[in-house]
Amino acid sequence: MTIEKINTWQATALLTMSIIPTAILFPPAVLAELAGRDAWLAFLLAGVLGLLLAGFIIILSSAYPEYNLLQIGEAVMGPFFGKMITLAYVFFFIIVSAIVVREFSAFMVSSFMQFTPLEILSGVIVTMAMYAIYLGLEVICRVSEIVFIVVMTSLLFFVVLSIPELDLRSILPVVDSGMQPVFNGSIVFFVWTGEIFFLSMLYPYLNRPAQAWQAAVITVSVVTIFMVISVFITESYFGFQLTSRILFPLLAYVRLIGIGFWERIEALVILIWVAGMYIKISFFIYMAVVAVKQLFGLSQYRPLILPMGSLVFILSVIMFENTIEISVFLRDVWPFFAPLYALIFPLLFYLTHLVKSLKS
Amino acid sequence: MKNFIKKWIRPKKQQISTPSEPPHPETPVPPSLADKTRVMGELVGHSNDIIFRRFNLGFSHTEVVAVYAEGLVDTTSQNESLFKPLMFYEKNKDTKSVGTVQIYESLKSNHISIGEIAEHDDLWKASHSVLSGDTVLLFEGVNKVLCINTRSLPQRNIDEPKRETIVRGPQEGFTELLRTNMALLRRRLKHPDLVFETRRGGTYTYTEVAIVYLRSLVNPKIVEEVRRRMERIIHTDSILESGMVEELIEDNPYSPFPQIEHTERPDKAVAQLLEGRVIIIVDGSPFTLIVPTLFWQFIQSADDYYERIFGSFVRVLRVVAFHIALFLPSLYIALTTYHQEMIPFSILLSINVAREGVPFPAFVEAIIMEGIFELLREAGIRLPAQIGQAVSIVGAIILGQAAIQANLVSPFMVIVVAITAISSFLIPAFNFAISLRILRFGVMILAGTLGLFGILVAAMLLWTHLASLRSFGVPYMAPMAPLNLRELRDVFLRLPKWVGDQRPSTLRPLDKIRQDRGLKPQPDTE
Numbered sequence: 001m002t003i004e005k006i007n008t009w010q011a012t013a014l015l016t017m018s019i020i021p022t023a024i025l026f027p028p029a030v031l032a033e034l035a036g037r038d039a040w041l042a043f044l045l046a047g048v049l050g051l052l053l054a055g056f057i058i059i060l061s062s063a064y065p066e067y068n069l070l071q072i073g074e075a076v077m078g079p080f081f082g083k084m085i086t087l088a089y090v091f092f093f094i095i096v097s098a099i100v101v102r103e104f105s106a107f108m109v110s111s112f113m114q115f116t117p118l119e120i121l122s123g124v125i126v127t128m129a130m131y132a133i134y135l136g137l138e139v140i141c142r143v144s145e146i147v148f149i150v151v152m153t154s155l156l157f158f159v160v161l162s163i164p165e166l167d168l169r170s171i172l173p174v175v176d177s178g179m180q181p182v183f184n185g186s187i188v189f190f191v192w193t194g195e196i197f198f199l200s201m202l203y204p205y206l207n208r209p210a211q212a213w214q215a216a217v218i219t220v221s222v223v224t225i226f227m228v229i230s231v232f233i234t235e236s237y238f239g240f241q242l243t244s245r246i247l248f249p250l251l252a253y254v255r256l257i258g259i260g261f262w263e264r265i266e267a268l269v270i271l272i273w274v275a276g277m278y279i280k281i282s283f284f285i286y287m288a289v290v291a292v293k294q295l296f297g298l299s300q301y302r303p304l305i306l307p308m309g310s311l312v313f314i315l316s317v318i319m320f321e322n323t324i325e326i327s328v329f330l331r332d333v334w335p336f337f338a339p340l341y342a343l344i345f346p347l348l349f350y351l352t353h354l355v356k357s358l359k360s
Numbered sequence: 361m362k363n364f365i366k367k368w369i370r371p372k373k374q375q376i377s378t379p380s381e382p383p384h385p386e387t388p389v390p391p392s393l394a395d396k397t398r399v400m401g402e403l404v405g406h407s408n409d410i411i412f413r414r415f416n417l418g419f420s421h422t423e424v425v426a427v428y429a430e431g432l433v434d435t436t437s438q439n440e441s442l443f444k445p446l447m448f449y450e451k452n453k454d455t456k457s458v459g460t461v462q463i464y465e466s467l468k469s470n471h472i473s474i475g476e477i478a479e480h481d482d483l484w485k486a487s488h489s490v491l492s493g494d495t496v497l498l499f500e501g502v503n504k505v506l507c508i509n510t511r512s513l514p515q516r517n518i519d520e521p522k523r524e525t526i527v528r529g530p531q532e533g534f535t536e537l538l539r540t541n542m543a544l545l546r547r548r549l550k551h552p553d554l555v556f557e558t559r560r561g562g563t564y565t566y567t568e569v570a571i572v573y574l575r576s577l578v579n580p581k582i583v584e585e586v587r588r589r590m591e592r593i594i595h596t597d598s599i600l601e602s603g604m605v606e607e608l609i610e611d612n613p614y615s616p617f618p619q620i621e622h623t624e625r626p627d628k629a630v631a632q633l634l635e636g637r638v639i640i641i642v643d644g645s646p647f648t649l650i651v652p653t654l655f656w657q658f659i660q661s662a663d664d665y666y667e668r669i670f671g672s673f674v675r676v677l678r679v680v681a682f683h684i685a686l687f688l689p690s691l692y693i694a695l696t697t698y699h700q701e702m703i704p705f706s707i708l709l710s711i712n713v714a715r716e717g718v719p720f721p722a723f724v725e726a727i728i729m730e731g732i733f734e735l736l737r738e739a740g741i742r743l744p745a746q747i748g749q750a751v752s753i754v755g756a757i758i759l760g761q762a763a764i765q766a767n768l769v770s771p772f773m774v775i776v777v778a779i780t781a782i783s784s785f786l787i788p789a790f791n792f793a794i795s796l797r798i799l800r801f802g803v804m805i806l807a808g809t810l811g812l813f814g815i816l817v818a819a820m821l822l823w824t825h826l827a828s829l830r831s832f833g834v835p836y837m838a839p840m841a842p843l844n845l846r847e848l849r850d851v852f853l854r855l856p857k858w859v860g861d862q863r864p865s866t867l868r869p870l871d872k873i874r875q876d877r878g879l880k881p882q883p884d885t886e
Contacts, residue, residue, distance in 0.1 A: 009843065113698075113813060124810070124817055131821065135828040142827035142841035143820070264701045271816045278820050 013148035033244035035185030042185030047224025050193025054216035093288035098315035194342035380559035403487035418449035432493035434512030476509035521624035526663035538643035561593030636869030652832035658792035671854030681783035690807035698811030717767035723808030
């Protein structure tokens with residue numbers, strides 16, 4: 001087995017595609033509910049937090065350029081605590097994959113294929129992801145390059161089409177009800193910008209690790225800018241109160257777009273989004289598989305793909321009762337759970353690393 | 361990327377010596393002429409087309425046996441340049457007292473007036489050269505035999521390449537004879553760095569295969585990889601066509617996509633050599649293999665490069681046609697079955713009116729029509745040209761017109777199938793078009809079950825598969841994945857001759873510069 005290498009551009013594409021597809025689903029509504037008119041500010045703040053996290057993650061990874069996050073953990077924390085934390089990460093990656101798969105099928109069922117059972121959609125996308133993972137990280141990266149271009153082009157297209165609808169008065173007055181709602185909102189979206197910590201899982205594969213910061217900065221900026229624009233658009237069009245009550249505000253907006261005689265083009269947008277989702281799910285399950293491989297010190301991960309895929313599939317089906325539950329979960333539970341893995345554990349690793357290096 | 365290619369191309373184990381022909385028993389040359397004749401007779405199996413001609417050297421009593429295969433030798437040159445000088449040989453002219461060895465040496469250097477001769481000390485090799493058309497001379501008391509090239513192999517004339525017709529450009533194609541093909545390449549590429557490496561494969565057919573490359577240009581790791589894979593052809597019993605070699609050396613035998621392109625056109629082969637690729641010529645086949653092959657090569661044709669702006673236009677057309685050929689029937693199924701809201705109302709209305717009496721769902725309808733079309737196409741290929749006409753009449757009138765009138769299929773479906781068929785004819789490479797035809801059915805099944813989502817699933821699976829493919833260590837989808845914007849220009853467009861100052865970097869040629877910059881023609885400034 002050769003060592004896989006990915007370049008900076010591929011890392012950018014992969015990371016962006018592992019954040020944006022779900023970021024455009026629930027967050028606009030959730031943030032509009034929490035931060036009201038200042039949702040755009042909450043997105044921006046979360047973006048800044050994401051950039052800070054990215055900087056920290058790169059500092060941590062460049063201290064151990066040969067290791068991914070879990071390997072760093074085991075090297076720093078010692079065998080016992082290291083394995084414990086790896087185990088925790090295994091659960092995290094499995095759960096987060098299951099959530100993403102469920103978000104995917106929930107969205108598809110509620111907006112695109114109403115008569116298709118959820119299990120079919122989850123099953124299809126997980127099977128596809130398993131195939132991609134079987135072919136390896138490099139292949140996922142190569143696919144993400146093209147998906148990135150297609151998704152970003154269509155998003156840009158969508159933004160350009162909606163420029164006439166933009167109404168900056170919709171965000172006035174700024175910070176009307178204090179900064180507290182903005183912070184609340186940014187904590188929720190920090191889950192997404194915080195996903196930049198996956199960079200530490202890619203770091204050993206980068207062929208130019210010195211350029212890792214470019215990938216991180218571009219990813220977080222693209223995500224943040226796009227989310228700020230999209231929340232502008234939806235709030236200009238629907239107003240923030242309506243936005244917070246629509247489950248998928250961006251979809252509701254896209255439904256209204258027509259090009260000349262051709263209306264109802266949202267199916268195309270959804271399909272492009274599915275392509276992005278495919279990358280995201282593949283990458284997430286890949287990381288879960290790699291985490292298990294790391295936990296048991298296996299030499300290759302391929303035998304784990306099928307069991308992991310089945311596990312994620314089943315979990316995605318039984319995890320939530322309905323779509324609203326996901327939305328509530330993402331608003332009330334997830335923001336206090338995900339940063340543990342995105343921020344707290346890496347911070348712990350880094351502090352331990354510092355203490356150890358001071359000792360010696 | 362760079363590191364990756366390096367890693368991949370590097371052979372797994374260090375090469376010691378590459379065997380270039382199938383293993384054979386050692387057969388030393390016995391001293392006496394009688395033994396030689398006997399062993400030779402056993403080796404060629406006493407077959408009736410092998411002729412053993414005994415004669416005396418000059419007017420002496422030194423006996424010589426000439427062995428050759430009837431029909432493979434050029435009798436005129438054999439008589440004039442071989443038998444005549446030997447039979448009129450005058451020993452006394454040379455020296456007074458000589459042994460057979462001296463006579464042999466003198467014959468070899470002074471009397472046989474044929475360019476190519478070879479000495480063998482192994483009778484097995486000599487017997488094989490008889491079977492290739494050489495004349496072998498056996499002497500008494502010499503432990504070597506002389507193989508004289510008197511070949512005149514049955515062959516076809518150089519003809520137009522039938523499978524790759526182009527509007528403008530050279531009209532000669534490769535033939536079945538390896539030497540002719542090598543000459544066709546050499547004639548176009550008069551450069552000392554053009555290297556032909558021949559080897560033999562097939563324990564029964566003993567087919568000669570040539571690996572061709574430009575020494576100063578091609579990445580040596582690619583050549584090394586080709587040599588390593590070509591070892592496999594030695595161990596099979598027969599190589600009848602370059603397709604057999606292709607199957608033995610390709611990267612992923614389970615992929616529906618061809619990973620090695622073949623061509624009948626010497627000019628195309630030379631163009632590929634000049635990009636740093638390796639050509640494999642198989643004796644007995646006019647189709648030469650091009651390695652490594654990238655995906656986008658299959659939508660390129662030689663005359664893209666010979667006509668001015670036309671190339672760019674037609675390439676865009678082919679990319680569109682490629683997608684139509686793969687997805688159009690599925691799109692029709694998905695839209696009419698699952699996503700009728702996406703079709704503009706007036707069109708939807710006429711589709712539904714046309715489908716009024718059709719008893720099948722769109723999916724079944726599409727499968728039937730595509731299936732019939734495949735039947736017709738396959739029938740047309742195998743038939744002689746005179747009867748082929750009848751197939752198109754049956755197809756167009758009876759199946760097309762009558763099926764609509766009988767309400768078996770809707771006219772829209774016929775239009776869709778027709779557009780699909782025409783689009784698939786735009787793909788210049790036949791083997792690539794075959795894989796499209798097969799995949800189209802897969803995509804249709806997914807579209808019939810999951811609608812547009814199914815089409816996307818198919819597209820993403822295909823894309824993932826394509827992104828994972830490699831041809832001799834080079835990523836198959838390059839320069840698209842991994843992305844190289846500068847070289848991607850030449851995929852969808854055909855850049856003018858004066859723009860392409862660099863060779864494609866995907867193949868890592870040793871010499872990256874193709875031509876000087878600033879060749880752009882300009883009007884006189886005076």
